[in-house]
Amino acid sequence: ICDENPGIIIFSTSAPYTAHLIARELKRQYGYPWVADFRDEWSQNPYLSAATRYHWKRHKKAEQTVLHEADAVISVTDKITRGLQVIAPDSQAAFYTIPNGFDPDDFLSFHAGLGTKSNQQWTLTHVGTVNRSRAELLLPFIRTLKKLSTSGKIPLSTVKLQLIGAGDWSNPEFSGLDWIETQNYLPHQEALKILSQTDLAILAEANPAAYTGKIFEYLGLQKPILGLVHPESPAAQLIKEADAGYVAGLEEGPLLDEALINSYQSWQKGISPVQPNLEVIARFNRERQAKQLAKIMERIQRKEYGAYP
Structure with a gap:
């Protein structure tokens, strides 16, 4: 898909968190704009379990690479968005919140x-x-x-x-x-x-x-x-x-x-x-939220990484 569509936006959503790691590799290979969408927290998720301390460290390290290499990071609540910004204060990504919603x-x-x-x-x-x-x-x-x-x-x-x-x-x-x-x-x-x-x-x-x-x-x-x-x-x-x-x-x-x-x-x-x-x-009609996502993607593609309009 990336070969056939030069400049296409890479979009990944979690969970599973593996989706972000696949998108990260595509970003590294092609350099195309990447939007990482978090439906839930990652390392801050109270329901996340890791088999060992080593596995926990791998989770946190992988999360950091996503937050620092994505061009934009979206989450479903302001609390999650702020939490991601706190653990990656040096990230150059633009951070946005688009909540879940319903389809009428x-x-x-x-x-x-x-x-x-x-x-x-x-x-x-x-x-x-x-x-x-x-x-x-x-x-x-x-x-x-x-x-x-x-x-x-x-x-x-x-x-x-x-x-x-x-x-x-x-x-x-x-x-x-x-x-x-x-x-x-x-x-x-x-x-x-x-x-x-x-x-x-x-x-x-x-x-x-x-x-x-x-x-x-x-x-x-x-x-x-x-x-x-x-x-x-x-x-x-x-x-x-x-x-x-x-x-x-x-x-x-x-x-x-x-x-x-x-x-x-x-x-x-x-x-x-x-x-x-x-x-x-x-405000939580999915049609309206899809328009918000489209605006964010347009801005990322134009490399306008400011606050959400």
């Missing part, structure tokens, strides 16, 4: 937006893989629902919690709960259809630098969000900015209690607990 065409086959009391049970839904660490994030939420049931504020007979995606349910606190439905992987459209009918969409993420991709589909569907997220994370900030739901944090406490009670009472009344800011949500 994904929602054409069913109604996206705020519903009324159509569900016979108050329905809460989490979509996505639940590994052991993410399952731990759901435990305060499970315990709080049990507590609110015991106090009579939310009878569990009126609750349905849907956990869609591969999951680790080995913790005994998930056992014997007939109000929880677990289901393995579903095709994307089927999962979105279920989300479009939920009363509260659950977002669980401990990484303080991350959004997680699901938040953008939740926003695109205009479903109320329960953020089991770090209170200073980009996800928390976006939920608040878009008036899209609740930021309950990572632990049990009054914020989680109040969020669940408010959502439940809104369901009882047949009203939505939120009125999302559609102008904020529109």
Whole structure:
């Protein structure tokens, strides 16, 4: 491809991080402009595991070569972008942030937006893989629902919690709960259809630098969000900015209690607990983001490495 298209822009995206190393070799061989896109952190990623200290050093060294040899570096949050700049202060690359987003065409086959009391049970839904660490994030939420049931504020007979995606349910606190439905992987459209009918969409993420991709589909569907997220994370900030739901944090406490009670009472009344800011949500339309990426590539090709216009 590089031989047949002189001057073409090399674009790599991670994970896997190997994509950047392949692009680095192409950059060294051809000298063409290179844009390195990070969907997640690399050496700063809390979920990255290395077999030995030697492997960890190799990760960090490879990351440095990418950050110093790419012409532009893009990430999905300002926190990740700043983190990459901090660990490569001498890099001559231009650094940009383009967040993840949603494709409105994904929602054409069913109604996206705020519903009324159509569900016979108050329905809460989490979509996505639940590994052991993410399952731990759901435990305060499970315990709080049990507590609110015991106090009579939310009878569990009126609750349905849907956990869609591969999951680790080995913790005994998930056992014997007939109000929880677990289901393995579903095709994307089927999962979105279920989300479009939920009363509260659950977002669980401990990484303080991350959004997680699901938040953008939740926003695109205009479903109320329960953020089991770090209170200073980009996800928390976006939920608040878009008036899209609740930021309950990572632990049990009054914020989680109040969020669940408010959502439940809104369901009882047949009203939505939120009125999302559609102008904020529109910023995460992928068509708009593709235009941002195109502008960056045009600037890199012209060797204009300034701040994003």
